[in-house]
Amino acid sequence: MTPTITAFAASPDRGKGLARDMRVRWALEEVGQPYQVRLVTFAEMKQPAHVALHPFGQIPTYEEDGLTLFESGAIVLRLAEQHTGLLPQDPHARMRAISWMFAALNTVEPSIVERSMAWLFEREQPWYASRIVMLDTRVRQRLDELSRRLGDGPWLDGDFSAGDLLMASVLLRLGSSGIVDAYPNLAAFLARATARPAYRRAFAAQEAVFLASQPPAG
Numbered sequence: 778m779t780p781t782i783t784a785f786a787a788s789p790d791r792g793k794g795l796a797r798d799m800r801v802r803w804a805l806e807e808v809g810q811p812y813q814v815r816l817v818t819f820a821e822m823k824q825p826a827h828v829a830l831h832p833f834g835q836i837p838t839y840e841e842d843g844l845t846l847f848e849s850g851a852i853v854l855r856l857a858e859q860h861t862g863l864l865p866q867d868p869h870a871r872m873r874a875i876s877w878m879f880a881a882l883n884t885v886e887p888s889i890v891e892r893s894m895a896w897l898f899e900r901e902q903p904w905y906a907s908r909i910v911m912l913d914t915r916v917r918q919r920l921d922e923l924s925r926r927l928g929d930g931p932w933l934d935g936d937f938s939a940g941d942l943l944m945a946s947v948l949l950r951l952g953s954s955g956i957v958d959a960y961p962n963l964a965a966f967l968a969r970a971t972a973r974p975a976y977r978r979a980f981a982a983q984e985a986v987f988l989a990s991q992p993p994a995g
């Protein structure tokens with residue numbers, strides 16, 4: 778059965794690949810699994826039909842043969858377990874790659890999300906200028922550590938894995954802040970990740986949703 782994921786009908790990032798359906802689309806493309814997308818509005822995400830799939834009324838969700846999942850990390854793990862290509866076969870290497878998945882979502886993403894939320898909701902407030910300095914420091918602390926561990930390696934631990942996919946997805950959320958540019962090895966990691974054909978296909982698919990929502994030029 779072809780799995781179905783949900784994504785924003787109108788993504789706030791205007792198709793820049795930052796919404797969390799992107800990482801699921803990317804994983805689906807990496808493993809060569811065709812999929813369908815159901816687009817949902819913000820209002821629909823909070824309705825009982827969607828909340829039955831996602832208790833927090835968010836995207837993405839994933840439905841496949843009677844299995845319903847939420848949380849992008851769990852969905853990527855499901856795909857990586859089901860197919861070859863995103864997790865090593867060796868049991869220790871596999872668990873290390875899974876550790877990187879958790880690290881991306883649990884250790885690196887929170888400070889990045891906090892920074893984005895402050896920009897979105899607090900940037901007009903009098904405290905923003907001092908708060909952003911503190912938030913940037915916390916982001917940089919994680920990037921310092923990550924950069925040290927990555928060193929000259931192409932990926933975090935051996936071959937490209939779901940850990941790299943999630944870490945790249947998380948770092949991309951720093952967007953135009955320029956913070957990643959101060960770390961040449963992390964910038965190169967992102968360049969390698971986003972050059973992958975699976976990433977490009979996933980990006981184009983989510984961007985097409987935004988482009989289709991725009992009035993014709995002229």
Ligand SMILES: N[C@@H](CCC(=O)N[C@@H](CS)C(=O)NCC(=O)O)C(=O)O
Pocket residue numbers: 795796797798822834835836837847848849850
């Ligand atoms: N931890 C969740 C976060 C999901 C999440 O925050 N989704 C956002 C889109 S990227 C969303 O649906 N936001 C709308 C809302 O929370 O109302 C995951 O990784 O799937």
